[in-house]
Amino acid sequence: MSTPSEPGLTEVVGERRHLTNLAYRMLGSLVEAEDAVQETYARWYAMSRPRQDAVEAPGAWLTTVATRVCLDLLGSARVRRERYVGAWIPEPLPDRREWVGGPSGGGGAESADPADRITLDESVNMAFLVVLESMTPAERVAFVLHDVFRYPFAEVAEMVGRTPAACRQLATSARRRISTAQAPVTPVGRSVGTPVPAVPAAGQAALVRRFKEAWEAKDIEALVGLLDPEATMTADGGGLVGTVLRPVDGGERIARYLIHIADKAPGLTLLERTVNGRPGLVAQHAGVTVTVAAFGLTDGRVARIWAVRNPEKLRPWTEYGPN
Template structure:
């Protein structure tokens, strides 16, 4: 086997891990693939005979490529001064909680990607590398060009933001019931989840059973431009739109109320609000104008 073939085989063995790392950094499968491919190009052009830990070397390269890509698309400039968030104590010497970090690391999903997208590039890199891939702060420091203590502080700030967002996101998956004269009835969260399941399965009859016969579906102008119907009336018409549809929204809290959100590249694109009366969905609102909408996706 030639050196090039050995290197290619070695790289392929690391590719899944490198792609996972880059995806968590970038929130886009396509960009993650680009970052990994760029890393292979750099590897194939480098002298690696003196590299003792090739996997660690590749991790560093992918992290740097992903960081550059993330910085290039960020509209807001990053403050390179190591400061804490307003009103929060400086805790760079505070010990990390391994159990807490493990819980956060296992919470990877669309919701976490949305939260990560609110971080600065350096914060995101420090959190992803340390909390999800166990990279030491000494190595992270060389990537972000800061001290190990500053790299620890970046991860700490990111961790606090994720912690603040996670409880809200998790409540979206909890069933909420309305108390009626005859006992508890299905609430929005239950119906939203059941609606999602029936839609994915193409269960026409199940969808019909959840919808009020006179249900109204309305979409905002931006959603209409994306190809969504402006208005539909009647359970049959609404069911035909959603039954068997190749979509993948997730349960969410939309302005504090249970609903569904479809996200792409880690960013919410469409929000589905449900109006429920007497255990049935009477209206669905589809929104693509989400700038002022508070969304917490279920992790």
């Protein structure tokens, strides 16, 4: 059994945050990301001590294994999501600093919750993750490794078992999808980038606040004015809770639907919270988080709403109370 005194153990354990960041961007699911990381470490510790010692760069070995595990999971996930009830939206990420009971920081042991290990930057905003869902597993992995985490194509090729030229072509195809969707991403590099500021961009936060206030007041005219006329709202209930199974298109239709929700759920509390590094809203009923909404904003209006209601995807949001 490994002990803290064994050479290289600190390096191996220290890779968990990087692997979790990598896996979440590849999979769009905290649960699946943690499963991938757990499987990666299981394979490491299943090796004999001489085989571990023979690995020149444990971090590179772990990243390669995690990448291949993610590729396998992406293939099976596509099949599962074809059978998913309604729309499938990536699992939303909280910013624990906004919740009572969040991590205190400092040099203590790393949290067991994978959500606490995800660096919040542009590569986890919901619009970007949704575009990643449109890619093939190979495109997504090649793009995340090269364009997001800045691995050279020669290293990407070794991780995915393809030629550098093939990986370059996959990343190019992925960039076309990003460009078509107009979902920019800032590369985060090997160190997984720079966290977003504690206070979100003032303009984005102000727009979401006005949206919240209009929804609370059931002011349909104000909501319509804040929504792009071509706005789209997508909800994810996973068949476990009631919600629309198809996207709601058009600013006025969305506004009317939101008022309908408010009428059906008296006592709904709306909280302004950071969702995947951007200003968002959390809806609570009787103190329980029932919906997490991420927003795509364009030209001073709300153009996209992603409302996650599947309780299995809201677990990271249910453990702490609001400040």
